[in-house]
Amino acid sequence: MPLPIYLDHAATTPVRPEARDAMLPYLGEEAFGNPSSAHQAGRVARAGLDRARRQVAAAVGADAGQVFFTSGGTEADNLAVLGAALAGRDGGKAMRVAVSAIEHKAVLAAAHAVAHLGGSEESIAVGRDGVVDLDLLDQALTRHPTVVSVMWVNNETGVIQPIAEIGRRCQAAGALFHTDAVQAFGNLPLTLADLPCDLLTISAHKVGGPKGVGALVVRTGETIHPLIQGGSQQSGLRPGTENISGAVGFGCAAELAAHEQPEHARRLAGLRNQLRDRLVDAVPDLVVVGEASERVPHILNVCVPGADSQALLVHLDQAGIAASSGSACTTGAAEPSHVLVAMGLPRDLAIGAVRFSLGRTTTINDIEGVAEEFPRVANRVRALAGVLSRG
Amino acid sequence: MSGGVDSSVAAARLVESGYDVVGATMKLFCYGDSVPDRPCCSLDSIEDARNVAHTLGIPHYVLNLEDRFNLHVVQNFVDEYSRGRTPIPCVRCNSFTKFRDLLAHADALDCRYLATGHYVVARDGGLFRGRDPRKDQSYFLWGVDRSVVARMLTPVGELTKTETRAYARRLGLVTADKKESVEICFVPDDDYVAVLERHLPADAPALAPGAFVTTAGEVIGEHAGFARYTVGQRKGLPGGSTEARYVVAIRPETREVVVGTSRDLAGFRVRLSEVNWLAEPLGSGDRCTVQLRYRAAAVGATVLSSEPAELDLALEEPVRAISPGQSGVLYGPDQQVLGGGVIA
Numbered sequence: 001m002p003l004p005i006y007l008d009h010a011a012t013t014p015v016r017p018e019a020r021d022a023m024l025p026y027l028g029e030e031a032f033g034n035p036s037s038a039h040q041a042g043r044v045a046r047a048g049l050d051r052a053r054r055q056v057a058a059a060v061g062a063d064a065g066q067v068f069f070t071s072g073g074t075e076a077d078n079l080a081v082l083g084a085a086l087a088g089r090d091g092g093k094a095m096r097v098a099v100s101a102i103e104h105k106a107v108l109a110a111a112h113a114v115a116h117l118g119g120s121e122e123s124i125a126v127g128r129d130g131v132v133d134l135d136l137l138d139q140a141l142t143r144h145p146t147v148v149s150v151m152w153v154n155n156e157t158g159v160i161q162p163i164a165e166i167g168r169r170c171q172a173a174g175a176l177f178h179t180d181a182v183q184a185f186g187n188l189p190l191t192l193a194d195l196p197c198d199l200l201t202i203s204a205h206k207v208g209g210p211k212g213v214g215a216l217v218v219r220t221g222e223t224i225h226p227l228i229q230g231g232s233q234q235s236g237l238r239p240g241t242e243n244i245s246g247a248v249g250f251g252c253a254a255e256l257a258a259h260e261q262p263e264h265a266r267r268l269a270g271l272r273n274q275l276r277d278r279l280v281d282a283v284p285d286l287v288v289v290g291e292a293s294e295r296v297p298h299i300l301n302v303c304v305p306g307a308d309s310q311a312l313l314v315h316l317d318q319a320g321i322a323a324s325s326g327s328a329c330t331t332g333a334a335e336p337s338h339v340l341v342a343m344g345l346p347r348d349l350a351i352g353a354v355r356f357s358l359g360r361t362t363t364i365n366d367i368e369g370v371a372e373e374f375p376r377v378a379n380r381v382r383a384l385a386g387v388l389s390r391g
Numbered sequence: 392m393s394g395g396v397d398s399s400v401a402a403a404r405l406v407e408s409g410y411d412v413v414g415a416t417m418k419l420f421c422y423g424d425s426v427p428d429r430p431c432c433s434l435d436s437i438e439d440a441r442n443v444a445h446t447l448g449i450p451h452y453v454l455n456l457e458d459r460f461n462l463h464v465v466q467n468f469v470d471e472y473s474r475g476r477t478p479i480p481c482v483r484c485n486s487f488t489k490f491r492d493l494l495a496h497a498d499a500l501d502c503r504y505l506a507t508g509h510y511v512v513a514r515d516g517g518l519f520r521g522r523d524p525r526k527d528q529s530y531f532l533w534g535v536d537r538s539v540v541a542r543m544l545t546p547v548g549e550l551t552k553t554e555t556r557a558y559a560r561r562l563g564l565v566t567a568d569k570k571e572s573v574e575i576c577f578v579p580d581d582d583y584v585a586v587l588e589r590h591l592p593a594d595a596p597a598l599a600p601g602a603f604v605t606t607a608g609e610v611i612g613e614h615a616g617f618a619r620y621t622v623g624q625r626k627g628l629p630g631g632s633t634e635a636r637y638v639v640a641i642r643p644e645t646r647e648v649v650v651g652t653s654r655d656l657a658g659f660r661v662r663l664s665e666v667n668w669l670a671e672p673l674g675s676g677d678r679c680t681v682q683l684r685y686r687a688a689a690v691g692a693t694v695l696s697s698e699p700a701e702l703d704l705a706l707e708e709p710v711r712a713i714s715p716g717q718s719g720v721l722y723g724p725d726q727q728v729l730g731g732g733v734i735a
Contacts, residue, residue: 310453310454310455311454311496311499314452314454314496314500315499315500317450317452318413318450318500380499381499383499384495384496384498384499387495387498387499388459388492388495
């Protein structure tokens with residue numbers, strides 16, 4: 001087996017040693033306390049938690065009081081969409097949410113949940129370029145949604161959404177605007193203060209932090225309803241004893257990610273472009289998804305005509321290469337991605353999608369390794385598809 | 392790796408023997424839409440197979456063969472019942488899905504062998520009954536291509552079920568004490584009529600009312616669809632007779648279910664179609680034993696005539712309830728599977 005090549009950073013990243021080291025005291029006897037406790041042990045934990053909150057806030061250009069730690073991106077998305085809808089209902093408004101058709105399942109399912117609770121949901125379509133159709137957004141806004149959710153960067157295609165423009169239109173229409181910035185954070189410049197955005201989701205493990213912790217950043221003055229009932233931790237918006245070690249690891253990773261972002265993005269864009277060129281040279285009929293659109297530097301989504309992604313991933317894995325078909329379903333679902341379908345890709349093409357996503361540990365050797373293996377894998381899987389289409 | 396104990400142990404024995412093993416689970420159907428509380432992405436069997444593969448330190452993949460399985464197995468299952476016959480989907484799955492389509496995946500990965508947890512023995516290019524007579528699954532494997540037998544590995548074929556479970560326990564495999572699956576995998580709760588209802592139009596003749604007739608031609612009642620009946624069946628027939636009644640034939644063209652006595656069920660001849668050979672083909676006058684139902688005893692038989700895909704056999708003793716659609720599997724004196732076919 002050749003050295004493993006990990007090009008699935010959009011799924012998760014390895015924990016950075018700095019983040020791991022920062023967490024260790026909170027996993028041992030040194031700083032195990034409950035931050036709500038009034039004694040010394042509690043104060044030590046509280047100090048760590050507060051520092052982590054300040055670090056995360058600074059990394060996204062927000063105030064510490066705006067950061068609410070959650071169990072991850074999925075919870076933060078749920079809290080934003082459902083929490084805003086429920087708060088809207090408490091304020092006498094209809095529970096109505098509008099979300100783009102290419103959202104992560106966390107947002108799509110939260111929107112379904114709003115409908116299930118007696119509200120309503122609306123899907124905003126994207127064009128063939130993978131970008132939300134602003135005219136359709138305007139139409140959706142005339143129906144007065146409580147909250148609109150459009151992700152900053154799509155996790156499968158890497159296509160960047162015009163969230164400043166979307167946020168302005170939402171504000172003008174009196175709707176809250178939430179963006180899932182999980183794939184944007186660390187890869188694009190991000191300053192909440194400069195954005196017309198009320199609610200923003202980020203996740204630790206996509207930027208070298210641990211799994212199981214994320215945050216919803218809430219613009220001051222906006223009230224949303226908690227989804228979990230409990231004590232008064234985090235202003236009651238997200239009760240429960242805080243995941244201190246996770247938050248501390250997140251804080252450290254977030255600070256580093258924000259600091260390194262410009263150079264990180266520049267380096268990954270170079271590697272991603274090389275990968276793109278090498279793959280297109282080797283497999284001339286390869287389709288690069290969202291090629292005409294503005295994209296993040298770390299994601300490359302390609303479709304191999306006549307192949308299916310499940311088999312491509314098996315063969316890549318056997319060659320020591322970790323990639324993804326986009327949204328992870330590990331049990332071999334043969335359905336094409338809802339994102340690619342929403343972009344109007346033909347089903348035959350969409351089922352042959354592979355997402356390569358680069359990260360901090362990616363080197364030119366990884367790119368060359370993939371470029372060498374990929375044509376062989378693509379040809380084999382296409383030949384297999386031919387064999388399997390016989391009667 | 393189905394997620395059962397047999398394929399788990401098959402994989403384990405190969406790993407212990409030093410083979411470079413790739414684990415695969417075939418995803419063959421999905422009830423995700425009709426069974427909302429049990430989405431297919433969390434099917435326990437896949438989890439179990441993955442867990443075992445991890446324990447053994449081998450890669451594990453889920454291969455989606457739903458379209459192929461539906462085309463070659465499920466459709467045939469529905470078609471056969473629609474023709475008044477009683478199919479064995481496991482035979483079709485082995486012939487078309489496991490030992491053909493899955494083998495294509497194995498080929499693409501440069502795998503030399505395809506190993507399964509079947510209780511059969513593949514040896515020197517020939518296929519033989521498994522050692523445990525209560526578990527022998529050779530009846531289901533007559534339809535694979537002869538050239539494939541040389542590439543089959545059957546690591547549990549020489550074990551008894553008890554030995555297989557003991558082996559799994561020794562290795563701490565999660566599947567060691569898993570309940571035996573006896574259902575057809577895509578037929579939940581053994582309710583095959585529900586599967587037919589899902590695949591056939593509402594007005595399909597196979598599910599439409601028809602007459603029960605005696606062997607003498609007398610109408611003695613009405614049934615709710617001949618696909619609900621199998622030759623040899625006793626349940627669900629009109630009463631009123633001193634002698635036990637059985638289904639002795641199904642006539643799909645008139646939708647009649649023919650009812651007779653146990654004497655009417657005895658057969659002395661059988662015609663096989665779709666014949667496939669796993670050894671040198673037999674010719675007229677050759678003798679063998681033939682098994683006409685899973686778990687039934689094989690009986691002596693003589694070939695009356697042999698065409699490329701058809702075979703007529705004279706049985707040396709009467710066989711009860713020979714059912715069209717079931718398999719007739721031919722064995723040699725040393726328990727070798729010589730070939731087989733579908734009972735015409």
